[in-house]
Amino acid sequence: MTKELLMGNEAIACGLIEAGCQVATAYPGTPSTEILQAVIDRQDTAVEPLYIEWSVNEKVAFEVALAASYTGKRCAVVMKQVGLNVAADPFMRTAYIGVKGGMLTIVADDPGPHSSQNEQDTRLFCLQARVPVLDPVSPAEAKAMVSTAFELSEKYELNVVLRPTTRICHSRQNITPTSPLKLSRVADFQRDPTRWAATPAFLPQLHRKLNASLEQIAVEPALQPRLIAGDGSCARTALVASGIAYSNLVDLIDDLGLNSKVDLYQVLMPYPLSPIFIRSLHENYDRVLILEETYPVIELQLAHPGAVGKQGGAVPREGELTPDIMHQVVAGFLGLTAPEETPGERRGQRPSLCPGCPHRAAFYSIKQCFPKGIFPSDIGCYTLGMNLGAVNTVHCMGACISQGAGFYHAYQQDGDVPTIVVTIGDSTFFHAGIPALINAVIQQARIIIVILDNATTAMTGGQPVPHMGVAAGGEPTKAVAIEPLVRASGVEFLEVCDPYDKHAFETLLVQADAYTRSPEGGVAVLISRHGCVMDRKVLKSQESFLVTINDKCIGCRKCVDAFECPALLMDNDGNMALVNQDRCIGCGTCLPVCPVDAIIKEKKS
């Protein structure tokens, strides 16, 4: 087969299909999303039946794949690093209970972080959970490691983790696809309650077996650290790296003319770390530089007296190990000329909600109606509502509703409760919002919950959501609507409104506030419903106007700052606002924002 330019995530998907994976599940999250998407896109290349689902959350995704593995089939579950927190409960127990058909948990970490609420290290999670973890250095290796991981998983009947990072997931490389394996397995669940339903009585034995297996896995020949030996000019000195840090190191050493000068180790499996490797490093080296993202997992297990790494602070403990940072660290370790101070963060322009985004209209109205409100929000595009001052807290999937209730109970003790408006996306609501809603209702919190329903998982590129009746790959399925769920949770104030209709939306917000403060009041839910404008169908179905600003503009900046639409900007002198016609989608939601009615819309010719 010819080489293809594959994104790391596509390469992993290719690897799954080639290795005979028959059940693949995921909840989307950057940087992992494209893995399942690519499995969907390439499912025609599979030679055996392949079941694929976008699950409602990572815990559910994990458990679906887990049971499929009990039947002897190969399966995979995909998530981002914080998704593993959601799936932690089944993940931890699976270490003891094990699997039957190969099970691969693919957890994409996000050092930096680029698009996450923290930069936790799945390898450290695996150390705590006692789950073997592989750390690829490139998209090509990530693909190759998929079949290695399945083989390891089946040999020891254990779940195995593949941990790519953002720079693997979102890199592209020329890669040759190969023919898929035909395993010809049929579902065959062998009942064994002492294992699949193990009570505490059976757990010490299972734990003992796990520990014995880990000792064997640690010395598996194919998974031993790889050495590129130096010529002895840097005696008793070694560089140890894993993941993308290893690749950065290889290029850096080449740039610095240090090829074959110093011993260089690649750690393929950071946990369990090979005891042979640990012993060798203790015996043969006085100084060892350890480069890994994000936490000192190899370093902790190595416990080398001459270790230079994150624990001593020689290697930064936070953020990515960029080539610039690695240059400074390696120069310091090897006594080379230090590079010039490199520029700091390359952040540049902050992101904002898209022009025409219905969330912007909703946030603007919320802020207008309740300038002194408290605004807990959540994970998704709508986190960017903070640019409009309408998002005060962002924590983890689904937290906003419970946090809104927590704010209420704390303020209520003192008597004077500000208006609390929670914003949560539709996908996040299904993921973890429903238990929080039920709890808020039964604990009698008086809060407004605005469900921002744009009919998609927008942040990650538009994965299907349960109320749309579309399964992975666009297949039709049952739809689970939001309204009956909200009503069944005991909510008595429920309204639905398009936030493009500013007047109607704000009227409902005021009514919702009055409801929460009325004697019989409680949780009020307002569904803000308008499709994501990234969806071409939505864009085509709504009227598009020619929006311009006339010379009545007084240059007050309200539309630019408070409404914060990227299609609005000030002219070069800062005297008047302008519409950037390249970016404006002609929605007209900015018109009511102008205090002097200088923004006008006309029918497009």
Place this chain on the structure above:
Amino acid sequence: MKQQIIVSGIGGQGVLFLTRVIAQAAVNRGMPVLTAETHGMAQRGGTVLSTVKVGDFASPLIRSGQADVGLLLWEANLQVHASLLKNSGVLLINSDTAEEGERIDASAIARDLGNAVLSNLVLLGLAVRRQALFCSAEECEAAIRQLAPAKFVEQNLAAFHKGLGSGNPDSLADS
């Protein structure tokens, strides 16, 4: 042959597509290639950076002062990304003002073609015209044909040819 390229812009400008076209040209020539891209929240109009490394490299990331070519679709990104370029690096910028680097009002040209997002391929055309890239015009055209959706191929090629100058290097001065 080794070349390190940065493609810089803001979300929605077609940075990812431009990156893929360049990388595909390398794949078609049988050269090793690695790219790194920005996905996720930054794609919502924030600063995005792609890197492309063609030739024998292990990592897709580029160290400060190492890029041979910079394609900037968003002028304001000069402050954050220009330091990635070598002193001898070639900088091509989509801009309607005349300052540092080689500039072209790619957005205006693209607008004339019907869509401002085509500025990405206008800039690519200019880079090829300046012989800044490892690949030829024909190789870029082949990659564009491979990657663009069928109904946009001709429009994309038109944008590329505008940047390329369509055989008339002076035609851009008044375009």
